[in-house]
């Protein structure tokens with residue numbers, strides 16, 4: 001199901017919480033390390049004891065600014081902090097320090113790739129807040145006890161709120177994949193969903209025509225879905241469920257009928273956990289213990305200068321400067337900065353972007369997957385691979401033969417030149433020679449020509465055979481095929 005074929009339009013706004021990659025918490029020096037013994041990384045500040053004063057972690061603010069700039073947001077010059085008051089067992093202070101009416105950034109966008117081309121998803125705001133603790137419930141099922149682990153309390157989070165510009169499950173996936181790639185490349189967050197450093201809430205409803213007017217179903221907020229695939233499924237499920245629900249009850253969206261649900265992945269369905277009878281009132285008020293943050297141009301410029309190339313900029317450069325197709329540019333970029341830098345070193349040696357891209361995304365990737373290694377562990381340096389590819393180009397070596405040479409490159413210390421010489425691949429065929437061989441083959445194969453003309457493509461082999469024999473299998477097959485097609489077309 002997608003937005004094109006469904007009888008309705010899916011409308012999704014996402015709230016993404018990412019944990020910033022700081023060593024210490026947002027307002028104290030406690031560690032943010034994952035997996036420490038429960039309650040070992042806490043202090044009077046993050047527990048909100050009376051009389052203590054929080055102090056903002058400047059690094060957290062800078063990482064948030066990096067993300068905001070990467071998301072094309074305007075960074076607010078004057079940022080204040082607010083207390084969001086609510087009671088929950090894993091929130092010992094009974095309030096969370098967040099940002100209410102003056103978030104640190106707003107109105108940006110993230111560009112995603114869709115089946116219909118690129119699309120800008122608007123970002124309403126990105127703001128900083130501290131995380132709450134975590135409830136540990138009795139796993140025996142007897143309900144004997146619940147424990148609270150406050151190690152996570154006070155960990156810096158960036159909440160990124162999108163406009164409801166996302167219109168299909170596929171776009172949900174594209175948006176989350178891009179956010180994760182972007183924030184990892186910027187070293188803003190590791191975005192590990194399994195460790196809770198990327199959490200997603202999806203606000204979903206559907207629009208469609210009903211009795212000649214456009215109607216919208218009540219919004220369902222699906223909370224804390226724990227994988228990108230699960231968010232995609234949850235959105236598609238909710239859309240269909242809401243459409244069917246409307247057919248039964250004809251209830252339309254209103255501010256009062258938004259509900260909160262959770263996604264049950266094993267059963268592939270949502271379940272309502274809360275009905276908001278009225279808009280939630282968190283009684284925000286300004287945090288009295290923290291000073292406002294004043295951001296000036298010099299600070300923003302310093303952050304901007306320290307940012308690496310964005311994935312979107314890299315994709316653009318690969319297409320515009322290196323002339324790669326969109327598919328290659330997307331695939332290479334999605335593999336991360338280290339892989340791209342390997343590819344660029346291969347390219348520097350060959351000056352052939354497509355050839356370098358093909359080898360990196362096929363042979364190299366396959367070996368990395370088979371051996372479960374990263375590009376930094378890959379045994380052949382980009383310079384050696386580049387020198388082999390230069391030989392491949394120089395002698396027009398076909399794929400089968402270049403794989404043989406590549407295998408020797410992997411298993412020996414020999415240089416690309418030595419390997420190519422040893423395998424006897426250092427021969428060149430000029431086009432006139434190859435055309436002469438093709439014409440000879442055609443002259444002796446009237447039956448095969450007839451078969452090819454009749455649409456039996458297997459008969460091509462009979463025409464290629466003599467050329468391969470004459471060149472001892474070293475002929476550049478692409479070129480031979482091309483010449484063969486040209487000559488066949490004349491008959």
Ligand SMILES: [Zn+2]
Nearest residue numbers: 028030043046
């Ligand atoms: Zn602390």
